[in-house]
Amino acid sequence: MTNDPFSELHSANTEIPQIRTHSPIAIFYKQKIGEKILYTKVQDGEISAFEDEEYHALHKNQNFELMYVLHGELTNFIEDKEYLFHAGEGCLLNTQILHREILSDGCNVVFLNLSPALLRDLFANDSGDGPIFQFLQQNLQSDAQWKRSYIEFSPCLPYQSEGFHVIIDSLQLEVATSKIGRSYFQRGLILRLLDALENANQFTLQQIDLDLSKEDYLVNRVIHLIESRFGNISRKEIEAALHYNPEYLNRLLKRQTKMTIATYAQMIRTQKAQQLLNTTDLTIQLIAERLGFSSEAYFYHYFKKQTGFSPNQYRQKFKL
Structure with missing residues (x-):
């Protein structure tokens, strides 16, 4: 400069x-x-x-x-x-x-x-x-x-x-x-x-903390990437961001959280959907779009499988 x-x-x-x-x-x-x-x-x-x-x-x-x-x-x-x-x-x-x-x-x-x-x-x-x-x-x-x-x-x-x-x-x-x-x-x-x-x-x-062990540092990075993308992130995208083999990262995450990358991402995606249903008046279609689902129908299927409720049922029962 x-x-x-x-x-x-x-x-x-x-x-x-x-x-x-x-x-x-x-x-x-x-x-x-x-x-x-x-x-x-x-x-x-x-x-x-x-x-x-x-x-x-x-x-x-x-x-x-x-x-x-x-x-x-x-x-x-x-x-x-x-x-x-x-x-x-x-x-x-x-x-x-x-x-x-x-x-x-x-x-x-x-x-x-x-x-x-x-x-x-x-x-x-x-x-x-x-x-x-x-x-x-x-x-x-x-x-x-x-x-x-x-x-x-x-x-x-x-x-x-x-x-x-x-x-x-x-x-x-x-x-x-x-x-x-x-x-x-x-x-x-x-x-x-x-x-x-x-x-x-x-x-x-x-x-x-940059002075953490390599394993702790990488697990923290994987968790942050998943949470910052609301669970809508693939192992390939994590590999591209961190420049490490996804199988290696998957093993590290499972060792510390007992969850694979896919399982952890599903948990975060479901939590974000629940939060949007609980705290906003956004339509189901808009929630599906913001969380990266390909269609409203797929979001209904995914959410029902994860929670046992349809999005509308969950909102009616738990909305704050």
Whole structure:
């Protein structure tokens, strides 16, 4: 990235660039337009934008970074692994993770950078007790400064959370303003955003520890792939994503969960169908489409076989 007015790349070790911002809260947007990237930064009451080449170097961040895909998809290279993130998915990285992103054409993604000092100040007065807050608090401890870990999140139902987008938009407005009281609104919205990520009706979370054993790491990856695709994923697709033999992955998953990939995927797909029937007014046809069934008739057959109820019977009996 040449003449980047948004952040300064610096490093004590020239082989590991580190992106540093100069305020406790900074929001960056990246949008792929043809061969160029449109960069937009919101920080300290100002909005700036410029167009440049995509920055391809593996780097760390001085601050915690929350990435969220607004539209399209991107490939995130985290350490030596490659992951595909779709709209509605994202991750929260600590300061020890080497990473870089490659956006697909039309992709739009937002990055929220939060300084450790800001988070310590926030948590001294108000904090949740779920996995996001625990992850941040653990990583703020001095003995965690070398841990390589992050959290992946994906929508627990096959559509994006409008409420989460409203919080992001509201936070952007408060970071962009110079009006009195902005810091109080910013801090409140950050807490609301982190709390929204912990809403089990909106997001599925998984903490990834890169220093885990190979087996534990791969099982975690398989589980996350199945859950993030609502059970609608084949062994071939898992093989393509993880670059491991599917029979090997199947054995690892069965060893730890007592379920094969196919059985685990069926369980997740059924759970998502039950959740949509319980908590929404979506038609049966639309639920079938969103969960990737080839037809409404096949969905009826599948659901009845898994639960003993037809979708309509299940909704009538269990709808919240």
